[in-house]
Amino acid sequence: MRARPSETFAAISDVHGNSDALRAVLDDIDRIGITAIVNLGDHLSGPLAAREVADLLMTRDMACIRGNHDRWLVEMEPSAMGPSDRAAHRQLDPAHLEWLRGLPATGRYGRDVFLCHGTPDSDTAYWMEEASNGATLTLKPSDGIEAIADGIDAALILCGHTHIPRALRLRDGRLIVSPGSVGCPAYSDDAPFAHVMQTATPDACYAVLEKRHGRWAVSFRYVPYDSGRMVGLARESGREDWASALATGWIRP
Numbered sequence: 001m002r003a004r005p006s007e008t009f010a011a012i013s014d015v016h017g018n019s020d021a022l023r024a025v026l027d028d029i030d031r032i033g034i035t036a037i038v039n040l041g042d043h044l045s046g047p048l049a050a051r052e053v054a055d056l057l058m059t060r061d062m063a064c065i066r067g068n069h070d071r072w073l074v075e076m077e078p079s080a081m082g083p084s085d086r087a088a089h090r091q092l093d094p095a096h097l098e099w100l101r102g103l104p105a106t107g108r109y110g111r112d113v114f115l116c117h118g119t120p121d122s123d124t125a126y127w128m129e130e131a132s133n134g135a136t137l138t139l140k141p142s143d144g145i146e147a148i149a150d151g152i153d154a155a156l157i158l159c160g161h162t163h164i165p166r167a168l169r170l171r172d173g174r175l176i177v178s179p180g181s182v183g184c185p186a187y188s189d190d191a192p193f194a195h196v197m198q199t200a201t202p203d204a205c206y207a208v209l210e211k212r213h214g215r216w217a218v219s220f221r222y223v224p225y226d227s228g229r230m231v232g233l234a235r236e237s238g239r240e241d242w243a244s245a246l247a248t249g250w251i252r253p
């Protein structure tokens, strides 16, 4: 974590090995003059450029936590990994894996910002959305969302994992923000039910957080970039689902 947290910072998440999207987002952050970044995990998994992303993240000053895929990359044997994790693992050196191993599951940024990937207790659970069989993710009833925030002493709570940019103000004034995904704008998953998530834009997405008059405010930034090289890498790995997501923001065009 940075020694002196800023009251204006960027939150990025779910880069998923997409180095061209990450470069575009970092350029945008630099261009608007923001110098502090937090990163909510799932950095490398995917049939893209995991090694390039690891090298970029390891040399850039930002507060990183780990996501479920980061954990699986260091906990599982490659033969037991899913194809996206295995494709990333193939590109990584021991130093990259050591960096992943050192990332915390959750974090604090300054006094009143809490960071997690999924929820405070799980890197695989969705905080604000729920899956139903064969459908796209939908917003959960508010009681379920509020219950997860019990005991989190932070005015601003940041989570990733769903890849859906969303801001939700709890009844007591705390703000939960999911900054969306830098590198993977759509996916399908089979747990706990088969479901899909589609942002309907190929643009990279992140959030800017600012404390104004004692309250946190969020704005989302969508950054267009040329996804052609990443689409090509996905196709070389036989991943038409990834190629479609990166080219269009849809899994089912």
Ligand SMILES: [Fe+2]
Residues within 6 Å of the ligand: 014, 016, 042, 067, 161, 162, 163
């Ligand atoms: Fe993810």
